[in-house]
Amino acid sequence: MHVAPFADLSSGTVSSGSAAIEAVAGPPPAGRIAGLLHRYANPGRYLRLGDRIQPFLTWPALLLTTIGIVWGLFFSPADWQQGDTVRIMYVHVPAAWLASLGYAGLAVCGLLSLVWRHRLADLAAAEIGPVGACITGLCLVSGSLWGRPMWGAWWVWDARLTSVLVLFFLYLGHVALVRAFDDPARGARAAAILALAGAVDLPIIKFSVQWWNTLHQPDSITLTGAPTMSLTILWPLLVCTLGFTFGFAAIVNARLRAAVMETRTRQLLLAGTGAAR
Amino acid sequence: MILLSMTHWPFILGAYAATLATASFLSVAAAVRLSRARRRLAALDRRPRRSA
Numbered sequence: 001m002h003v004a005p006f007a008d009l010s011s012g013t014v015s016s017g018s019a020a021i022e023a024v025a026g027p028p029p030a031g032r033i034a035g036l037l038h039r040y041a042n043p044g045r046y047l048r049l050g051d052r053i054q055p056f057l058t059w060p061a062l063l064l065t066t067i068g069i070v071w072g073l074f075f076s077p078a079d080w081q082q083g084d085t086v087r088i089m090y091v092h093v094p095a096a097w098l099a100s101l102g103y104a105g106l107a108v109c110g111l112l113s114l115v116w117r118h119r120l121a122d123l124a125a126a127e128i129g130p131v132g133a134c135i136t137g138l139c140l141v142s143g144s145l146w147g148r149p150m151w152g153a154w155w156v157w158d159a160r161l162t163s164v165l166v167l168f169f170l171y172l173g174h175v176a177l178v179r180a181f182d183d184p185a186r187g188a189r190a191a192a193i194l195a196l197a198g199a200v201d202l203p204i205i206k207f208s209v210q211w212w213n214t215l216h217q218p219d220s221i222t223l224t225g226a227p228t229m230s231l232t233i234l235w236p237l238l239v240c241t242l243g244f245t246f247g248f249a250a251i252v253n254a255r256l257r258a259a260v261m262e263t264r265t266r267q268l269l270l271a272g273t274g275a276a277r
Numbered sequence: 278m279i280l281l282s283m284t285h286w287p288f289i290l291g292a293y294a295a296t297l298a299t300a301s302f303l304s305v306a307a308a309v310r311l312s313r314a315r316r317r318l319a320a321l322d323r324r325p326r327r328s329a
Contacts, residue, residue, distance in 0.1 A: 065300075073293065085285040091296040131303055138299045142292040149285045247300065254307040261314035268321045 041118045043260045050257045057250035064243030071236035079233070088146040090237055094244035095139035099167060100202055102132030102248065103195075106174060107202075110195035113188060120256075122188035123263070125195060126178045127255040131248065133171035140168060151215060159208035160216035163201055170198035 072090030079086035106128050112121035143161065144154045155161065174191050181187035209218045220228045227234050 069293070073289075083285060084289060087289050088292040091292055095296070134299050134303055138295055141295050145288045145292045145295070149288050247304075251303050251307045254311050258307070258311040258314040261311075261318045265314065265318050265321055268318075 038116070038118070041116075041120045043120060043123075043263070046120055047257060047260050050253050050260075054250065054253055054257070057246050057253055061243055061246035061250050064239055065247060066243075068236050068240030068243050072240060076236045077230070077232050082150060085146060085149050086233065088142055089233075090240045092139060092142040092146055093237060094241040095135050095142060096164070097241055098244055098248050099132060099136040099139045099164065100205060101245070102128055102135060103167060103170065103199065104202060105252075106132065106171075106195040107199035110192035113192040114196070120260075122185075122192070123259045124252070124256055125174070125191060126188070127259055128252055129171055129174045129178060129191070131251055131255070133168065133175055135248065136164065136168040136171055139164060156215050158215045159212040160205065160214050163205045163208050167198075167201050167205060170194065170201060174198075 068090060072087055076087070076090075078084045106125050109118075109121040109125035109128065112118035113125065140161075143164075147156070148154050174194055177191040177194055178184075178187050181190070208214060209216055221234070229237075
């Protein structure tokens with residue numbers, strides 16, 4: 001068990017009651033943005049906010065995912081070319097979207113940690129990492145299950161598939177780095193550097209289908225053009241994607257709340273040990 | 278509607294099963310961890326604190 005990974009959390013008011021956690025943020029750096037970031041770096045404030053928003057993440061996630069999955073699996077039409085196999089898209093595309101979004105979140109946390117020493121960013125990155133790795137693994141597995149009947153192969157060394165595999169390894173590397181040092185602050189710092197450096201993979205994933213001649217199909221939904229798929233397929237996909245996104249946020253929020261409480265518990269135990277000496 | 282005669286259904290069901298397994302694993306793990314963290318912190322808070 002790591003002891004005092006974020007020892008500066010204890011710089012706040014030490015009072016009993018989980019609701020009374022008031023770790024005061026450090027000296028505010030110049031600039032309003034930095035000030036705002038430090039305001040929400042306060043673990044006690046986050047814990048209260050996280051408690052409040054949890055149902056607003058969990059229930060929409062359950063509702064939208066159920067509607068999207070049932071719609072996609074039973075009521076959306078089969079593709080004229082792929083047949084029913086297109087239904088894998090309703091889980092594959094949201095997983096792929098979240099794999100990239102999660103890593104972007106990891107990179108933002110890395111930036112906040114390295115530049116502003118945002119104390120909550122390290123905790124958030126440590127919680128996003130394993131969830132992102134699982135989702136990226138799901139993206140690879142569902143893609144493989146889609147590829148076998150469509151391409152006749154479980155795996156091809158295609159630019160899109162390979163860049164997502166690299167993303168999966170980046171997630172695993174991040175998870176390993178966070179836990180690799182005796183001093184957790186050093187682990188968080190090394191992981192933040194990896195998260196930032198690995199972000200270069202995100203545009204590669206996005207544009208791989210344009211830059212290279214890939215077996216993977218080009219993007220069906222873009223910001224600039226009209227979608228190339230029928231609305232009867234697009235709507236359940238959007239509902240699924242929204243539901244999965246809420247689910248991802250709900251799980252990360254729950255894990256982060258747990259991590260803040262665990263850190264607080266360690267600090268109380270340490271304070272008790274120190275007082276006993 | 279579903280045509281169960283299609284041979285691709287094992288792949289489709291496999292993808293959905295993998296999704297369900299991943300979502301269940303992540304949600305249950307998060308819920309258990311959160312509940313345990315809350316219980317431990319509450320237990321510590323209830324304990325009489327030593328003054329330094």
